[in-house]
Amino acid sequence: MKRESDSISEHDIGSKYFCRFLFSGEAKNLKLVIEESTIGGDWKLFVNNVEIKKWVRQRFFDCNNKVADVSYAIKEGSTPTLNIIKIETRGLEHGLKEVPYLCGVFTCEYRYSHNSFPFLKGATGNVLLENLLPWDIIGYPTFSGTATYEREFELTEAQELYLDLGRVEDIADVKLDGSQIKILPWPPYACCLGKVSSGKHHLNIAVTNATANRTRAARLTAGLLGPVKLFRM
Secondary structure, three states: OOOOOOOOOOOOOOEEEEEEEEEEEOOOOOEEEEEOOOEEEEEEEEEOOEEOOOOEEOOOOOOOEEEEEOHHHOOOEEEEEEEEEEEEEEEEEEEEOOOOEEEOOEEEEOEEEEOOOOEEEEOOOOOOOOOOOOOOOOOOOOOOOEEEEEEEEEEOOOEEEEEEOEEEEOEEEEEEOOEEEEEEOOOOOEEEEEEEOOEEEEEEEEEEOOOHHHHOOOOOOOEEEEOOEEEEO
């Protein structure tokens, strides 16, 4: 639902708002989040014609939020299925004033640019990447937080190793076999791993981006972008 001006007078008998999206996969812990001032007048909100009534006050973005679980009302399945959110308003100063947010563990993409409904897919939180891509490209355009990248490698003999992560947006925490090596808050995103013994090893890179990406829906570039290179010293 786009944030737009609404020319509604107090004499209007009521207004309806619709948001349509396609959903596939399993709907888990999907919540609608609204500000107290999001909807004026008397209102009702429906997901696929199921009225959502159990709103609770919860600090989600700030202390003025009301949150409701809508997972049970989402139409899910193996193929993209149409879902419709409808808001009905009436009475004095009725109308939609701000944008409601659908929050949860899912990816979102516009396969045909913004001329189409968004495609949402329930996600487990684990993503197998063939290439390093920004988070907005893989379906998390407004995510703020930490994502962990993992990779195993094997050495035939002990070696001094140097790790170069390339480009990172914004902070990287490097761990080897569960032990922290270094936190890299700015370029160059590179560090010495020290002398690493022969055998299999587990490399863990935790990348954290700015909170503005969520609070402002800023679509800021985020993630481990590489190229990642491991050098023998």
